[in-house]
Amino acid sequence: MKKLTKLIIADDHPLFRKGLVDLISTISQFSICGQADDGIEAIDLIKKNNPDIAILDINMPGMNGFDVAKKIKSDKLAVDIIFLTMYNEEELFNKAMDLGVKGYILKECAVKDILDCIISVSEGKHYISPVISDYLVNRSSILNINENQKSGIDKLTPTEKQILQLIAENKTSKEIADKYFISIRTVDNHRMNICNKLSIHGSNALLKFALENKHLF
Amino acid sequence: MKKLTKLIIADDHPLFRKGLVDLISTISQFSICGQADDGIEAIDLIKKNNPDIAILDINMPGMNGFDVAKKIKSDKLAVDIIFLTMYNEEELFNKAMDLGVKGYILKECAVKDILDCIISVSEGKHYISPVISDYLVNRSSILNINENQKSGIDKLTPTEKQILQLIAENKTSKEIADKYFISIRTVDNHRMNICNKLSIHGSNALLKFALENKHLF
DNA sequence: TCACATCTAAGTATTCCTACTCATGCAAAA
DNA sequence: TTTTGCATGAGTAGGAATACTTAGATGTGA
Numbered sequence: 001m002k003k004l005t006k007l008i009i010a011d012d013h014p015l016f017r018k019g020l021v022d023l024i025s026t027i028s029q030f031s032i033c034g035q036a037d038d039g040i041e042a043i044d045l046i047k048k049n050n051p052d053i054a055i056l057d058i059n060m061p062g063m064n065g066f067d068v069a070k071k072i073k074s075d076k077l078a079v080d081i082i083f084l085t086m087y088n089e090e091e092l093f094n095k096a097m098d099l100g101v102k103g104y105i106l107k108e109c110a111v112k113d114i115l116d117c118i119i120s121v122s123e124g125k126h127y128i129s130p131v132i133s134d135y136l137v138n139r140s141s142i143l144n145i146n147e148n149q150k151s152g153i154d155k156l157t158p159t160e161k162q163i164l165q166l167i168a169e170n171k172t173s174k175e176i177a178d179k180y181f182i183s184i185r186t187v188d189n190h191r192m193n194i195c196n197k198l199s200i201h202g203s204n205a206l207l208k209f210a211l212e213n214k215h216l217f
Numbered sequence: 218m219k220k221l222t223k224l225i226i227a228d229d230h231p232l233f234r235k236g237l238v239d240l241i242s243t244i245s246q247f248s249i250c251g252q253a254d255d256g257i258e259a260i261d262l263i264k265k266n267n268p269d270i271a272i273l274d275i276n277m278p279g280m281n282g283f284d285v286a287k288k289i290k291s292d293k294l295a296v297d298i299i300f301l302t303m304y305n306e307e308e309l310f311n312k313a314m315d316l317g318v319k320g321y322i323l324k325e326c327a328v329k330d331i332l333d334c335i336i337s338v339s340e341g342k343h344y345i346s347p348v349i350s351d352y353l354v355n356r357s358s359i360l361n362i363n364e365n366q367k368s369g370i371d372k373l374t375p376t377e378k379q380i381l382q383l384i385a386e387n388k389t390s391k392e393i394a395d396k397y398f399i400s401i402r403t404v405d406n407h408r409m410n411i412c413n414k415l416s417i418h419g420s421n422a423l424l425k426f427a428l429e430n431k432h433l434f
Numbered sequence: 435t436c437a438c439a440t441c442t443a444a445g446t447a448t449t450c451c452t453a454c455t456c457a458t459g460c461a462a463a464a
Numbered sequence: 465t466t467t468t469g470c471a472t473g474a475g476t477a478g479g480a481a482t483a484c485t486t487a488g489a490t491g492t493g494a
Contacts, residue, residue, distance in 0.1 A: 157440065172420055185443050203389055203450050204421055211428050374470065389450065402473050420480055
């Protein structure tokens with residue numbers, strides 16, 4: 001016999017909430033012990049009903065999902081969090097990860113995925129929306145389009161790439177020069193040539209570029 | 218009736234390869250049309266046998282998995298790639314994503330996960346090892362330990378956080394000063410105070426910190 | 435052989451950031 | 465009320481990166 005898992009749901013769209021409730025109700029293992037319109041209500045419900053899992057919409061009036069997750073963390077409430085969101089932005093996803101969220105699914109996901117997520121989390125596992133995986137993957141194609149065409153790392157010579165690598169590793173021009181037994185002025189010239197080839201300008205432009213794109217070379 | 222999916226396997230550990238072959242052979246849908254000891258052999262096999270999926274170990278002598286994936290991409294070979302690796306490092310994972318790899322699993326994964334991965338990819342979907350998801354999630358705890366205790370962003374005043382934010386957005390001290398109608402010297406002082414509170418030193422140290430940690434504030 | 439790319443190096447100037455010290459005004463807390 | 469924290473501003477110094485120019489050495493391919 002399965003252990004009963006108690007859930008609360010917080011979402012400011014009543015219709016969506018109803019759909020979710022209906023979906024979860026089809027599984028006898030789950031019991032919904034509360035529904036909230038916003039984050040503040042959600043926190044109240046969690047403290048009152050002590051659910052195992054809280055399904056939180058990120059975008060809510062007043063306290064949003066992140067605020068609720070922070071509150072749960074700071075108050076050390078024993079509840080696992082699932083974020084349910086419309087946005088698949090990397091920033092949001094990373095923030096959620098940093099808050100220790102157990103599940104992260106997009107509203108556009110298939111019903112099966114949403115159920116899978118709740119089941120996984122109820123079993124103590126993590127679950128991240130397949131679309132997010134796809135997103136992480138597809139990031140490559142976007143990046144490749146942007147960067148193969150726009151930034152043209154391809155245009156760099158081997159030496160230039162090597163130097164760019166070291167810049168990304170926090171090395172100064174002097175350190176690079178010492179490492180290869182060449183003059184700082186040579187490194188300077190390479191830096192300038194790289195800047196020109198990549199069409200980047202301004203203070204510390206190369207460092208910024210190198211840090212943001214080091215996964216590409 | 219299911220369509221037959223042809224695979225090739227490249228791994229420099231014969232024993233592991235045998236285990237994998239035996240595992241895959243239990244599923245009639247799959248047919249292994251080649252095995253390779255290293256990357257060069259893998260490329261040959263792919264060109265000769267035209268498989269649907271190539272399962273590549275990242276760590277191989279000569280051409281490694283990344284080299285093979287690059288070659289596949291540059292030669293526009295119509296084969297989906299699954300990376301099978303011992304290392305769950307974020308850098309490697311991100312690089313794999315950027316190469317358009319369809320599946321990414323760790324050797325430590327359960328047999329079921331490995332099969333799930335192959336099946337998913339054969340169905341045209343992506344599959345990323347659950348351990349990687351866990352890794353992405355657990356990164357938070359590591360980060361939180363490292364950064365709540367070590368870096369102490371908490372110690373910063375609101376103004377200092379605001380300035381740090383702008384630094385992360387590529388603003389120079391002058392731009393920040395202009396934006397808030399304050400003197401550059403004031404911004405300078407804030408920068409120095411931030412550096413001291415975070416115990417960071419060196420050229421462009423703040424910019425580096427801001428870029429690497431902007432997801433935290 | 436000639437042209438071209440690349441690596442090497444130096445000159446000069448400017449801007450930006452770091453580092454440290456000193457000082458004033460304000461508001462909240464002790 | 466005095467102290468403390470914070471925001472504000474300036475002086476001075478030096479290190480580092482950008483920006484632009486010129487130029488010798490080397491190797492490759494046409």
